[in-house]
Amino acid sequence: MKWTEIIVQTSNEAVEAVTNILETAGSKGVKIEDAEDYKKLRAGRFGEILNLADIPHIKSGASVTGYYPESIKVDDLLPQIKHQVDQLISFGLDPAPANVLQKPLEETEWQTAWKKYYHPVRITRYLTVVPDWETYKKTADEEKILKLDPGMAFGTGTHPTTQLCLQALEMYLRGGEELIDVGTGSGVLSIAASKMGAGKIRAFDLDQVAVDSAVENLKLNPDVKNIEIKPNDLLEGIQVQADVVVANILAEIIEPLVPQAKKCLKPGGLFITSGIIKDKLNLILDDLQKDNFEIIEVLQMKDWRAIVAKKPAEDQ
Numbered sequence: 001m002k003w004t005e006i007i008v009q010t011s012n013e014a015v016e017a018v019t020n021i022l023e024t025a026g027s028k029g030v031k032i033e034d035a036e037d038y039k040k041l042r043a044g045r046f047g048e049i050l051n052l053a054d055i056p057h058i059k060s061g062a063s064v065t066g067y068y069p070e071s072i073k074v075d076d077l078l079p080q081i082k083h084q085v086d087q088l089i090s091f092g093l094d095p096a097p098a099n100v101l102q103k104p105l106e107e108t109e110w111q112t113a114w115k116k117y118y119h120p121v122r123i124t125r126y127l128t129v130v131p132d133w134e135t136y137k138k139t140a141d142e143e144k145i146l147k148l149d150p151g152m153a154f155g156t157g158t159h160p161t162t163q164l165c166l167q168a169l170e171m172y173l174r175g176g177e178e179l180i181d182v183g184t185g186s187g188v189l190s191i192a193a194s195k196m197g198a199g200k201i202r203a204f205d206l207d208q209v210a211v212d213s214a215v216e217n218l219k220l221n222p223d224v225k226n227i228e229i230k231p232n233d234l235l236e237g238i239q240v241q242a243d244v245v246v247a248n249i250l251a252e253i254i255e256p257l258v259p260q261a262k263k264c265l266k267p268g269g270l271f272i273t274s275g276i277i278k279d280k281l282n283l284i285l286d287d288l289q290k291d292n293f294e295i296i297e298v299l300q301m302k303d304w305r306a307i308v309a310k311k312p313a314e315d316q
């Protein structure tokens, strides 16, 4: 498959917002290069001297690159992205120089380039995500190992939005719960929930690439036998009720999901939702409260927020 890069040349202060614009436009991944990060390198965390001239790098401002599959018409997206980037000025962010460029990319390069940066990560006290191509020795008996090769699907386990969901699952699962994972991507949340003792798990994703990746990741974790993975648009047409619904999707997609999640939760069930950039937190809190959810807590990591909300025990 052919992929296209959309590159936005911008300022340091606009990096998060531009990333959000590219992701909302359907990017399957984002690369950020920020001149400020290279300046920090010069200091050397352990006092070592780094010669910046040896490292190819951006000298000023920042550049954010989004990756789009051929199913997305990049030519139609460019004017919209350019407009949104220019508009950042009205939110008090200077996006200059605000150049928006496009470039073709061979999939093979994209498929493997990130692998060298992906290593085992101890996400919580009990959970470590290990790339399939790495060997890893447990450091504690209670540590659970989740083997993963996300391929082209989102979900290495390391993104703040995923980590927040994993932390919430570890805090709230007690064992035996029926769980629904909306937007499963690589399947990371479902597999982790199973290892934490959840009962029957149903995982859905709109993207067939994600469904295939999640199925492959199940095979890497043969101890996990209670997950059913299917393509589905959010919870459209899903008639079952679960104890927990977990969804790590952008705020714009969580909005229509809130009433569906309520329908698919048992009375007293938990809705764990992440993927919310901090500026959108109040929007989702309002939606949840309008649907009579009780807000249990808000978790945060960097600019991202996750919400744990409860369907009242008296609601059917």
Ligand SMILES: C[S@@+](CC[C@H](N)C(=O)[O-])C[C@H]1O[C@@H](n2cnc3c(N)ncnc32)[C@H](O)[C@@H]1O
Binding pocket: 153, 154, 155, 156, 157, 161, 162, 165, 182, 183, 184, 185, 186, 187, 188, 189, 204, 205, 206, 207, 210, 232, 233, 234, 248, 249, 250, 253, 275
């Ligand atoms: C941010 S990724 C989360 C992946 C994984 N659950 C994690 O936490 O790392 C969001 C996923 O939601 C899926 N998605 C987006 N819109 C969807 C929809 N309307 N219905 C189902 N899945 C959707 C995307 O394909 C993607 O795999």
